[in-house]
Amino acid sequence: MPTTRFAPYAPQLLSVLRIMAGLLFLAHGTQKLLGFPAGGGSPAMMSLGWFAGVIEIVTGILITIGLFTRPAAFLASGTMAFAYFIAHAxxxxxxxxxxxxAAILYCFVFLYFAAAGAGPWSVDASRRAA
Known part of the structure; x- marks a missing residue:
């Protein structure tokens, strides 16, 4: 049955989704604050853009490695909801x-991580096993 074929891999695919979402989110932060990859700028320190970049870098790293995933993802989700209503809507x-x-998608993917956790390929899972 095709609907259950990949079910055994769901925990690992949760980890893969978390890693990819974290890396992409991290790239948004580095572009905002560091101009890498090319583009972006350097928002004024303590501005909304600066805070967004800092949150994207810190939570992007934490989500990517799977450390403190639930609180980091919750913060990232709220940041994306705020960004949507302030900048896009x-x-x-x-x-x-x-x-x-993208902000809406990030918001709900990160909200899912806040509920589901990091998956088996994460620092959080390693810390639980120790």
Whole structure:
């Protein structure tokens, strides 16, 4: 049955999704604060953009390695909800038109990690096993 074929791999795929989402989120932060990868800028220190970049870097690293995943993901989820309503929603009602579809997706993926945890391939899982 095709619906259960990959079910045994669900925990590992949770870890893969977490790692990829964390790395992509980290890249948003490094672009904002460090200009890497190319582009981005350097927002004024203590501005909303600066705080967003710091949160993206810190939570991106924590989510990627799976350390303190639930609280890091909860913070990242809230940050993306805030970003959507502050920066994207005022532009247009539809997310595909206002550029906020990634923020919404990050928000709900991170909310899922806050509930589901990091999966087996994580520092959190290693710490539980020790």
């Amino acid at each position: 005022p532009r247009d009602f539809f997310p595909v038109n206002n550029g906020g579809d």
